[in-house]
Amino acid sequence: MSQLNVIGLERNNAEQLAERLNELLANYQIFYMNVRGFHWNVKGRDFFELHVKFEETYNDLLLKIDEIAERILTLGQRPLHAYSTYIKSSTIQETKDIHDGQACVREVLESYKTTIRLQREILDLANQSDDEGTSALMSDYIKEQEKTAWMLNAYLA
Template identity: 80%
Template sequence: MQQLNVIGLDQHHAEQLAERLNQLLANYQVFYMNVRGFHWNIKGKEFFELHVKFEETYNDLLLKVDEIAERILTLGQRPLHAYSTYIKASEIIEVKDVHDGKACVREILDSYRVVIRLQREILEIASDANDEGTASLMSDYIKEQEKTAWMLTSYLG
């Protein structure tokens, strides 16, 4: 017999989605801190342009961190909340002492590749589970980030 959670999703699917969303959350947290560091430490002729872009990026990432955690809670599960746990669960690694603009942008692109791939996987699971809320969130993120990745790639030439 199928057990449904408070929003009418199969409990097993909700747990599976929350597990994957927690993995995504961990990646977003490390991604956020990396971009925050790029913002603080950028140097060179591209400083003014990239300093503003990195702030825009980390503010967006922080909003997504909150939305992902709230989606996990909506699924009736618990979001990860310790940075030590994020480091262990994240595919994105901590980046330290990077201040060259193009190197920072390349790191951001690498991080977008990771989160876009994870979001596509979550989108597929959510679709199979009839979880429109999670599917919609992932679809919105993917659409936005694909455009951002294209623009950053163009920036690098």
């Protein structure tokens, strides 16, 4: 039996990558639901601006959720798919009853810090495993989210 999976990666490496990607997937799912809640419940002077920004953010997160799950499948593994599992596996916590715009933005920024850190760890592991597909995905996410984090930080200043 071959030690390589269908895309030519060592099975062991692919399993480790998928495990970390599932951790990332869980974080994205909780992040997504938090931002949906911010979109629905934000109040205050910046309502119109933030309502639109949160919608833009959760739509982007939803696309990334699908890409991460499909990458896990490409690695020959199964993506997590139950919210109870996401809650247990996520570093990002559920956010409830926040409607102040500044507080919502702070939560979004903290969530980006978490995803960027995880993505850097996955990028390192992917590079060690010669997994260009996962490396490229993580690199793209990091570049985009670093800019978003900078902008959110500037908004809060």
